[in-house]
Amino acid sequence: MREKTTTLYLGPQHPGITGNMMVKLQVQGDTVVKAETHVGYLHRGFEKLMERRNWLQSFTIVCRICVPEPDPNEENYSRAVEEIEGREVPERAKYIRVMTLELARIATYLLWYGGQSGSAGLYTMGQWSVGDRNYILDLFEDLTGGRIYHMYIWPGGVRRDLPKGFKDKALRTMDYIEKRLDDYDKLLFENSIFQKRAKGVGIIDKKKAVEWGVVGPPLRGCGIKSDVRIDDPYEVYDKLDFEVPAMEGGDVWTRALIRRFEIRQSINLVRQALDKMPGGEYYNKIPNPHKWTIPAGDAFVKTESARGEFGYYMVSDGGNKPRRVHVKGPAYVHGVSLLENLLEGENIADVSFIMNSLGTCPPEIER
Amino acid sequence: MSENKLNKEQLLLDLLKKKFILNESAVRRAKRVEVKVDPKEIIPVLLYAKENSRYISFAHMSCVDWIEDGEFEVVYILWNPEDKINLFVKTRISRDNGVLPNIDFIWRQANTYEREIREMFGIQFEGLVGRQEFILEDWEHMPPMRRDFDTAEFVKKTYFKRPGREDAKDVREFVQERTDEELPDFAKKYSRD
Numbered sequence: 001m002r003e004k005t006t007t008l009y010l011g012p013q014h015p016g017i018t019g020n021m022m023v024k025l026q027v028q029g030d031t032v033v034k035a036e037t038h039v040g041y042l043h044r045g046f047e048k049l050m051e052r053r054n055w056l057q058s059f060t061i062v063c064r065i066c067v068p069e070p071d072p073n074e075e076n077y078s079r080a081v082e083e084i085e086g087r088e089v090p091e092r093a094k095y096i097r098v099m100t101l102e103l104a105r106i107a108t109y110l111l112w113y114g115g116q117s118g119s120a121g122l123y124t125m126g127q128w129s130v131g132d133r134n135y136i137l138d139l140f141e142d143l144t145g146g147r148i149y150h151m152y153i154w155p156g157g158v159r160r161d162l163p164k165g166f167k168d169k170a171l172r173t174m175d176y177i178e179k180r181l182d183d184y185d186k187l188l189f190e191n192s193i194f195q196k197r198a199k200g201v202g203i204i205d206k207k208k209a210v211e212w213g214v215v216g217p218p219l220r221g222c223g224i225k226s227d228v229r230i231d232d233p234y235e236v237y238d239k240l241d242f243e244v245p246a247m248e249g250g251d252v253w254t255r256a257l258i259r260r261f262e263i264r265q266s267i268n269l270v271r272q273a274l275d276k277m278p279g280g281e282y283y284n285k286i287p288n289p290h291k292w293t294i295p296a297g298d299a300f301v302k303t304e305s306a307r308g309e310f311g312y313y314m315v316s317d318g319g320n321k322p323r324r325v326h327v328k329g330p331a332y333v334h335g336v337s338l339l340e341n342l343l344e345g346e347n348i349a350d351v352s353f354i355m356n357s358l359g360t361c362p363p364e365i366e367r
Numbered sequence: 368m369s370e371n372k373l374n375k376e377q378l379l380l381d382l383l384k385k386k387f388i389l390n391e392s393a394v395r396r397a398k399r400v401e402v403k404v405d406p407k408e409i410i411p412v413l414l415y416a417k418e419n420s421r422y423i424s425f426a427h428m429s430c431v432d433w434i435e436d437g438e439f440e441v442v443y444i445l446w447n448p449e450d451k452i453n454l455f456v457k458t459r460i461s462r463d464n465g466v467l468p469n470i471d472f473i474w475r476q477a478n479t480y481e482r483e484i485r486e487m488f489g490i491q492f493e494g495l496v497g498r499q500e501f502i503l504e505d506w507e508h509m510p511p512m513r514r515d516f517d518t519a520e521f522v523k524k525t526y527f528k529r530p531g532r533e534d535a536k537d538v539r540e541f542v543q544e545r546t547d548e549e550l551p552d553f554a555k556k557y558s559r560d
Contacts, residue, residue, distance in 0.1 A: 040502045048512060210423055210448070213476035231451055232398065300399075300427060300444050300453060313429045313442065326429040336479045366502045 003028040008348065012041045016119055016352025021335070021362035023355075027348060035343035035351075037336045043366040050325045055081060055155070056289035058322055063149045065327055065367055068111050071104040072305035073312075073327070074153040079234065080314040080325075081155040083299040090281040093157030094235045099170075099273040100143070100153060101235075101303070102266040106177065107136040108306035109263050112356070116256060117188055119352040120197045125188050132180055135173050142166055157283035167274050174267045181263060189260065198253035202342050202354035206250060212341075213333040216308020217262070218358055221255040223248035228304035240272045252357040259306075293320045305330065307359030329364030336365065375450050376400050379420060387412055401455040410468050412456055413443060417473060422447045422454050425474035430484045434514040437462050439490060443470075460490070462513075469495040487512035 008025040011017035020041040026034040046065060050058040062077045063070035075097060082089060110133035114126025137147040142163050144150040152159050188194050204214060206222040219226050225246040229237040245261040247254050286292055296318040302311040308330030315324040335358070342354055376394040383402055384392060391403040404412055416422035422445040431440045436459075443456040460467060469492040471478035481492045482501040489510035500506075509516050543550050 036498070040500075040504055043502050045511070045518075048516075048518060051514075052518075211474065213425055213474065226448065231448060298442075300455070302426070309426075311427050313427055313444070315431050324429070324431045326427070328427050332479060333476045337476045 005033060010351060012038075014352075016355075018115060018352070018355050018360045019362040021360075021365070023339070023343070023351065025343070025348065025351065030347050030349070032343045032346050032348060032351065035340045037340055037365075039335075039362050039366045041366075042363045044363075046367045047325055047327065050322050052321065054289055054320050055292055055294060055322065056286070058325065059154055060151055062325075062327075063151055064363075066305075066329065066361055066364055067148065068361070069104050069108040069306050070149050071101050071153060072303040072310040074151065075101060075235075076301050076303050076310055076312040076327075077314075077325070078153050078155045079301045079303075080299045080312045081294060083301060084297045084314065084316050085155075085294045087156055087286075088284055089157050090284060091236070091278050092161075092280050093282045093284075095273050095277040096158045096162065096282060097153050098235050098237065098240070099270050099277075100140075100150070100158070102269040102273065103136055103139060103170075105266045105306045106263055106270075107133050107140075109259050109266075110136070110177075112259060112306070112359070113184060113188065115356045116252075116353070117194065119356050120194055122188065122191065122194060125184070128180075128187065129184065132177060135176065139166070139170055139173055142169065156286050157281070159283070161282045170270065170274060174270055178264070178267050181260070185260070189256070195253070197350070197353060198256060198357075199251060201252045201350050202346065202357060204250040204338070204342065206248070209250070212338055214308075214338060215330050215333065216304070216306075216359065217255050217258045218334065218338075219308070220244065220246040221258045222250045228302050228309050232302065234301070234303065236273075239276070240269055242269050242272075252353060255357045291320070293318060294322075307331065307361065308334070327364070327367050329361065330359060331361040331364040334358040335360040335362065376452055379450075379452065379454065382420065383412065383415075386415060395455075398451060399453050399455065401457065403457045403459075406458050406460055406467055409443070409456065409458055410470060410473075413445070413470055413473055416445055416454055416456070420447065420454075421449055424448055425477060426453065428477060428480040428484070430488050430490065430512075432462070432488065432512070432514045433459075434462065439465055439488060441467060441484070441490070466491045466493055468493050471495065471497075486510065489513065 005026050005028050008027050009022060010025055011022040012020045022038040024036040024038055025032050046061055049061060059077055062073040065073050110129040113129035117125035140150055141147050143166060144152040204218060204222055209219055209222045209224060223246055225244055227244040230244055242265045245258055247257060294316040296316055298315040300311060300313045302309050311328040313326040314322060317323040339358060339360060343351060346354060379400050380392055380394055383389060387408055389402050389404055393401055395401050424446040426446040427444040429442045433440055438459045439462055440457055440459050445454040467490060469481060471481060478497050481495050482497050484490050485492060486501050486503055487510055539550055542548060
């Protein structure tokens with residue numbers, strides 16, 4: 001006898017969903033037979049807004065495209081403008097940018113710890129890691145004045161130089177986070193509940209991963225060493241020494257391990273960036289923003305964010321406003337075609353678990 | 368950039384030039400090759416790039432409205448992970464009834480991009496299967512990312528003040544009334560009429 005198929009609407013308001021989006025599930029018993037992603041609850045029309053604002057005004061809204069990790073947006077926007085305009089960025093600013101991006105990566109992973117373990121019912125982990133994330137937000141507050149949205153990496157360099165005593169504070173914070181990672185291992189990775197939930201769930205086929213457009217930790221979790229920082233180095237990543245972990249498996253467990261190893265690499269990168277940072281200027285001043293025009297041209301730049309490749313396609317018609325800015329976040333692929341595919345045949349209880357492991361972020365899909 | 372360093376880029380360009388009719392082509396800078404083709408050449412060029420030149424990764428697809436020329440420019444950006452080169456394939460179609468071939472059988476994720484471009488610009492993709500609605504819901508107006516879509520006008524026509532809020536004021540005006548404080552000049556022009 002055929003089992004009855006029921007429609008289940010997961011979200012847009014649901015504690016397990018990573019933001020305001022809805023997954024329409026067709027379920028038979030506990031098993032998902034079909035999944036459809038529905039977005040549009042967070043569409044703020046950033047790309048349209050940017051067409052009506054000057055180059056600097058547009059910069060102030062890009063960080064709002066991604067709440068947990070706004071810095072890759074700022075960096076992408078700035079680098080695209082600099083590429084079209086041919087503006088040089090001082091070496092010191094490049095090191096500061098790398099340090100900021102890596103701090104943002106650590107903060108995002110700490111938040112991810114909370115989401116991933118919370119969707120398995122392990123809430124203590126999230127309380128610890130999100131608490132520790134606050135120490136990174138403290139650093140951001142010292143550096144930029146803002147805890148979540150920084151508006152710090154802007155065209156021409158960075159907005160402010162490092163404040164007095166920042167280096168020491170940052171290094172001490174890195175030491176603390178590094179020490180805490182062992183506690184996280186005990187709490188999450190050695191926990192048999194997490195192991196049982198994560199192993200063999202949400203498997204991405206290695207052969208199809210590149211073709212499907214998978215990026216970031218989910219791709220490296222399929223055993224493919226791909227990272228924009230190495231493949232197409234930007235800022236000063238080619239001058240720093242770091243490893244990109246890749247492991248075979250393709251399931252939630254492997255993706256979690258990849259992130260765990262990457263935090264250590266990022267801590268190391270922050271230390272290196274602080275250590276090798278040269279003196280000098282931190283900002284190549286832009287002209288009066290109201291009169292600032294960018295020569296006609298286009299650029300496609302990409303950054304490795306904590307969730308994968310973040311890309312900006314930008315077009316200028318020679319005027320004082322962008323002609324077109326098109327943002328492509330990793331969730332654009334992960335949250336729609338890949339998620340719909342992966343959920344088929346999985347258990348209802350694993351839906352938000354898998355979504356967290358892919359880093360699904362709806363504001364990136366609809367912008 | 369020295370000649371030697373652009374070897375791989377030039378090689379790809381020569382290959383494409385031999386094989387296809389290109390309207391325009393150039394190595395824009397290191398790691399970036401750009402070709403412009405007619406819409407009917409899109410599928411052959413993309414298939415060739417993927418199967419013969421190892422451009423296996425579909426990085427991005429975007430659309431730009433060149434309203435002055437009465438055309439949309441659609442850009443396909445491919446990435447070769449071995450040679451580390453971005454290939455930009457650009458094509459132009461009419462704004463009025465532009466139709467492009469669907470490419471989601473080459474890269475599955477292109478389906479999402481095409482659905483968005485169909486919704487936001489009104490370009491039809493031949494043979495595209497997928498739910499009509501993506502980001503917008505019950506949208507009956509002009510596709511909103513077109514340059515001639517006036518957002519301010521749309522807001523004026525579509526939205527209204529909630530009953531009981533007709534006298535809603537800018538917070539600065541409210542403060543001014545309460546405290547007799549003079550508004551600075553720069554703030555005045557942003558006040559509502």
